[in-house]
Amino acid sequence: MHNRLPVLRAERGVSRSDLAAAVGVNTQTIGFLERGDYGPSLELALRICAWFDLPVEAVFSLTPFAPMSAQLYPTKTGEPR
Amino acid sequence: MSIDADKRSAQLNRLLAEKDARIRQHRDRPLPGWLASRRNRRIVALTPVLPLIAGFYAGTLPDGVARSALMAAVAVLSVAGILLLRTATRLLDSAPDRLLDEREISERNLAYRLAHGLVVVLISLLALMAIADGLVRKAGSGSLVDGDGWISITITAVLVGAMIPAAVLAWRHTEPLGGTED
Numbered sequence: 001m002h003n004r005l006p007v008l009r010a011e012r013g014v015s016r017s018d019l020a021a022a023v024g025v026n027t028q029t030i031g032f033l034e035r036g037d038y039g040p041s042l043e044l045a046l047r048i049c050a051w052f053d054l055p056v057e058a059v060f061s062l063t064p065f066a067p068m069s070a071q072l073y074p075t076k077t078g079e080p081r
Numbered sequence: 082m083s084i085d086a087d088k089r090s091a092q093l094n095r096l097l098a099e100k101d102a103r104i105r106q107h108r109d110r111p112l113p114g115w116l117a118s119r120r121n122r123r124i125v126a127l128t129p130v131l132p133l134i135a136g137f138y139a140g141t142l143p144d145g146v147a148r149s150a151l152m153a154a155v156a157v158l159s160v161a162g163i164l165l166l167r168t169a170t171r172l173l174d175s176a177p178d179r180l181l182d183e184r185e186i187s188e189r190n191l192a193y194r195l196a197h198g199l200v201v202v203l204i205s206l207l208a209l210m211a212i213a214d215g216l217v218r219k220a221g222s223g224s225l226v227d228g229d230g231w232i233s234i235t236i237t238a239v240l241v242g243a244m245i246p247a248a249v250l251a252w253r254h255t256e257p258l259g260g261t262e263d
Contacts, residue, residue, distance in 0.1 A: 025182035028256070037255070038184050 001039040002061045005030070007068060008052055023047045104180055108171045112256070116169050119255070125169045126252035128162040129244040133203075136237025140230035152233050159240035166247035170254055174247040189246075192253060196246040203245075207238055 009019060016034075020027040023044065032038035040048070040060075049059050116122055132155045139151035167175060173189055181189070214225040226234065 026185060029182050029184045031256075032184060041183050044183060 002036065002064050003033060004059055004065055005034045005048070008054075008059065009034075012052070019048075019051070022051050101177070101180060104172060104176050108176065108180070110171075112171070113168070117256070122169050122251050122254055125165055126248045128158075128165060129241045129248050132158040132162065132237060132244075133241045136240070137234055140226050140234035140237070142227070142230070144228035144230075148230070148233060152236070155233075155237055155240065159244060162244055163247060166244060166251050170247055170250040173250050173254075188253070189250065192249040193246055196249045199245050199249070200242050203238055203242060207234065210234070 005019075008014075009016070016030040017027045020030045024047070025044065029038065033040060045056060045060055049056050052059060116125065135151055135158065136155040139148045139155065142148040142151065173181070173185060174192070176185075178186060210225065211231075218224050
């Protein structure tokens with residue numbers, strides 16, 4: 001399972017421990033999630049998404065996410081760089 | 082009567098909260114530097130092998146001071162081993178479920194499952210030794226285990242069996258990159 005947790009955390013200036021406390025898990029578990037070593041339960045995934053106020057597909061994906069730069073600045077043909 | 086019950090309940094809740102706070106504080110501490118590497122944690126995970134070998138060897142010794150001394154060493158090694166393993170796993174094997182999150186509970190459940198297999202192997206080893214001892218006795222050529230040796234071997238098996246879940250956790254334990262840093 002792929003996720004955008006590191007990017008979202010950096011974007012919002014949230015520490016791992018703050019996020020962990022907000023969603024009710026150990027700080028280490030956020031590290032495992034970010035590293036892709038642990039797939040969260042549906043409940044935890046939904047709690048994380050609710051906290052970021054984003055839909056699930058914006059935070060978690062079964063396929064790798066395209067780089068943010070490619071999504072923000074697509075090529076002239078409209079395809080990701 | 083009701084006031085007494087309320088007081089007792091409040092006291093119990095306070096003690097429980099204090100205990101949880103102590104465990105949480107212990108679990109939040111970073112691992113000691115020498116336990117930071119996976120190789121060292123795996124070496125620590127092999128700790129139960131020492132009391133196992135020493136205890137089984139003690140069982141084959143004749144009744145006497147040597148066996149008692151060796152069994153005392155086995156007890157000390159086992160207690161030290163359990164404390165060491167608990168440090169290496171941040172008390173994951175003994176912390177109550179209410180202090181763990183879903184990842185930690187699933188990690189512990191998996192370790193218990195693996196540990197169950199290892200305990201079955203240990204008990205099977207004991208059974209094979211007992212059968213072999215019985216056969217040797219029947220053949221009239223002495224015995225594998227003298228006198229109270231089986232007591233030493235059984236105590237060793239209990240101590241080692243108690244260490245196995247923590248040992249499995251220590252063997253499998255991984256720290257996320259960057260530890261608990263933000």
